[in-house]
Amino acid sequence: MPWIDELMATHPGLNLRVQITDTNVDFYRDSVDMALRYGAPSDTNLYGFKICDVPxxxxxxxxxxxxxxxxxxxxxxxxxxxxxxxxxxxxxxxxxxxxxxxxxxxxxxxxxxxxxxxxxxxxxxxxxxxxxxxxxxxxxxxxxxxxxxIMPDYAPPVSELWLICPTRQSITPAMRLLRDDLRAKVGELMNAMIAGGFFPPDRLSGGKKDA
Structure with missing residues (x-):
């Protein structure tokens, strides 16, 4: 949320309504424009942007x-x-x-x-x-x-962070702005954790898969 607050302060035309849940929302039932989720989308009808690999x-x-x-x-x-x-x-x-x-x-x-x-x-x-x-x-x-x-030589599976939406028309300039800001801030955070020795650089593939 602090990252989104900073983005909204820089771009005062943005408005936010947020739902926080650890379950996948229904885009149509819950009237959600975009969602930030762990794991690549399994529904081929969804569109989105990979933000990063997540050890x-x-x-x-x-x-x-x-x-x-x-x-x-x-x-x-x-x-x-x-x-x-x-x-x-x-x-x-x-x-x-x-x-x-x-x-x-x-x-x-x-x-x-x-x-x-x-x-x-x-x-x-x-x-x-x-x-x-x-x-x-x-x-x-x-x-x-x-x-x-603990046990840094034994790695749990790497996940992915995605910003997704229900239709291609939902990929608005605001979504692209959020995507770019998230990628930049996550990249800085990942570099800080690599520098701190919490995981090696090779745990990140660095790929950015857009759909």
Whole structure:
């Protein structure tokens, strides 16, 4: 929201009505012009712009690690508490990691799950357990030292951030303005996290796929 506030201050002709939800809205039912989503659009009828690749990171607070130890291999996770995002009451508790050509799948246990991704972030910062989160969601906490990354050699799957809309006619100058501003600001943030050692540059493909 601070990024959008800055954009609106620079371009006072813009108006904003926002819905914040961790589920996919129906563009027509909910009268939404555009949406910012993780993951490439699966509906071929939608149009949009890829903003960036988004590394996902295994994170915990320093306090949690001081009390429970730092896992160094996926097999160590069975001794730790998972914090889960859930969709339609199904928690995402099967965690996948890759190291080179090897893939590891871990069925986690944990005492907290929520359909609100930001609540999972706050639990992680508060030292309640481990969470796999988008680096964008955790960027402020990572750069401030409130959380740290774990098992950097074992990478969860990379996601994508997309700005999408229901029709080609919805690709307005305002949407292109927001797209360009988001790409610039996300790029600065990604560079700061790479410089901080939170993930290597090769976790980003750098592709910008427009549809």
């Amino acid at each position: 996902r990171l295994l994170c915990a607070s320093p306090d949690y690690l001081s009390r429970h130890g730092r896992p160094i291999h996926p097999d160590d996770l069975e001794n730790h508490n998972g914090l889960f995002y859930q969709l339609q009451d199904i928690p995402f508790d099967l965690w996948t990691f890759k190291r080179g050509d090897e893939e590891y799948r871990v069925k986690m246990t944990g005492d907290r799950a929520s359909n609100d991704g930001d609540l999972v972030r706050r639990w992680c910062v508060a030292g309640r357990g481990l969470a796999i989160k988008s680096c964008l969601d955790m960027s402020d906490d990572l750069l401030a030292g409130r959380v740290t990354t």
